[in-house]
Amino acid sequence: MKRIFIDCVFFILLALLCSxxxxxxVGAGTDNFxxxxxxxxxxxxxxxxxxxxxxxLRNPWDTLKTLKRYVLVERDKPLPDSLPEGEIIxxxxxxxxxxxxxxxxxxxxxxxxxxxxGICEVQYVTDSLILERIADGRIxxxxxxxxxxxxxxxxxxxxxxxxxxxxxxxxxxxEKIGIPIVEAADYMERHPLGRTEWGxxxxxxxxxxxxxxxxxxxxxxxxxxxxxxxxxxxxxxRVLLERKYGASWIIPAGDSYIGTIHADAGADYVFRxxxxxxxxxxxxxxxxxxxxxxxxxxxxxNTNHEFTYEILKDEYMPxxxxxxFKERNIYICHTTRxxxxxxxxxxxxxxxxDLIFIYHPxxxxxxxxPRYYVPMK
Numbered sequence: 001m002k003r004i005f006i007d008c009v010f011f012i013l014l015a016l017l018c019s020x021x022x023x024x025x026v027g028a029g030t031d032n033f034x035x036x037x038x039x040x041x042x043x044x045x046x047x048x049x050x051x052x053x054x055x056x057l058r059n060p061w062d063t064l065k066t067l068k069r070y071v072l073v074e075r076d077k078p079l080p081d082s083l084p085e086g087e088i089i090x091x092x093x094x095x096x097x098x099x100x101x102x103x104x105x106x107x108x109x110x111x112x113x114x115x116x117x118g119i120c121e122v123q124y125v126t127d128s129l130i131l132e133r134i135a136d137g138r139i140x141x142x143x144x145x146x147x148x149x150x151x152x153x154x155x156x157x158x159x160x161x162x163x164x165x166x167x168x169x170x171x172x173x174x175e176k177i178g179i180p181i182v183e184a185a186d187y188m189e190r191h192p193l194g195r196t197e198w199g200x201x202x203x204x205x206x207x208x209x210x211x212x213x214x215x216x217x218x219x220x221x222x223x224x225x226x227x228x229x230x231x232x233x234x235x236x237x238r239v240l241l242e243r244k245y246g247a248s249w250i251i252p253a254g255d256s257y258i259g260t261i262h263a264d265a266g267a268d269y270v271f272r273x274x275x276x277x278x279x280x281x282x283x284x285x286x287x288x289x290x291x292x293x294x295x296x297x298x299x300x301x302n303t304n305h306e307f308t309y310e311i312l313k314d315e316y317m318p319x320x321x322x323x324x325f326k327e328r329n330i331y332i333c334h335t336t337r338x339x340x341x342x343x344x345x346x347x348x349x350x351x352x353x354d355l356i357f358i359y360h361p362x363x364x365x366x367x368x369x370p371r372y373y374v375p376m377k
Contacts, residue, residue, distance in 0.1 A: 039220070041197040043067075043185050046204070051080045055201055060188035061167045068183050072204055087180050089160060092207025097153050099145040099163040101125045103184055105342035106199055107162075109215070110208040117156045120145040124302075126339040150177055160205065190277040192257045192264075192348035193220050199346055215346060223264075223349040226356060230266035233360045237295035239267040240287070240324070244316060248281035261348060265355035270294050288321060296358065297324035298373060300333045300340065307332050308377050331358055331373040338372045 036046035057067040069086030097118040098104040118140040133139040186198035203212020252258040254272035
């Protein structure tokens, strides 16, 4: 009920703002607009006018506030004399720099790989076509996402930067070079399909709105069919996720997209009562006390070596106190070798299927081959 109320208030304010701008001359000629239906995402709204498309991003840390507004205008048409308030982006974008491989992979899957001119932290790229272009110089290495090479960004004649925002932080020197920064806050969505739906916005940026819509609706249908399949099982194994990092164990909150997808796969996530859509950091002793007797333990990693029970025990001896360690019920996912992060945004249905195979293998056809998680040896 709260979600419906917030959505209604936000949309009414959006409509009033746009119409007021039109009457004042700021957005003349844009009184009539059509809002796209948004099904899972909470972070953005799309309003289509005769001569532009307005995309309004909600602040994920305060959803009654606006994070950013983008006015998309087709590049082959004259710029209208008056437009709604917002940062103007000519579409389709032809030269973009990406701070994360998640978003560059999405755009490549829309068939827009030619628009990818630079990527930060290229060591995390798994897409073979993108890797090929990095190797031959068609896609530039922009350095760290926290300290990108702004000179190189300028030299590439970049039209748009795609970056993930964080609370109370900015983009440093990149904010001063006059290039629009698209704040890709999809990772803050609570529902896996909410992240997928952000692809509809990115598709509009790169002139592939119809293809992005097609991927979203196909993924949504398959995801929900798999969710219904998992619901047929009355057994829900108790599950622990991730492992200790430094002094703390990083725990996904129960309402995060990770918590949601494990619940949809038919698992009883042991920290489901942790509120919010973010990660929390807990001492090892708290996790052990809560989860020592769970049925299964899943974690992701990105190291040069394969994890084994022996290596896990050598990393931290107390891990061996968990029941899944003793009974050899740990599943692991190497995020780079499997392309986990490249897939999870546009194709959460694939991860859901993997998890159903782990939790309820009897529900899937025999011979199913997991994409991401495998039993630890």
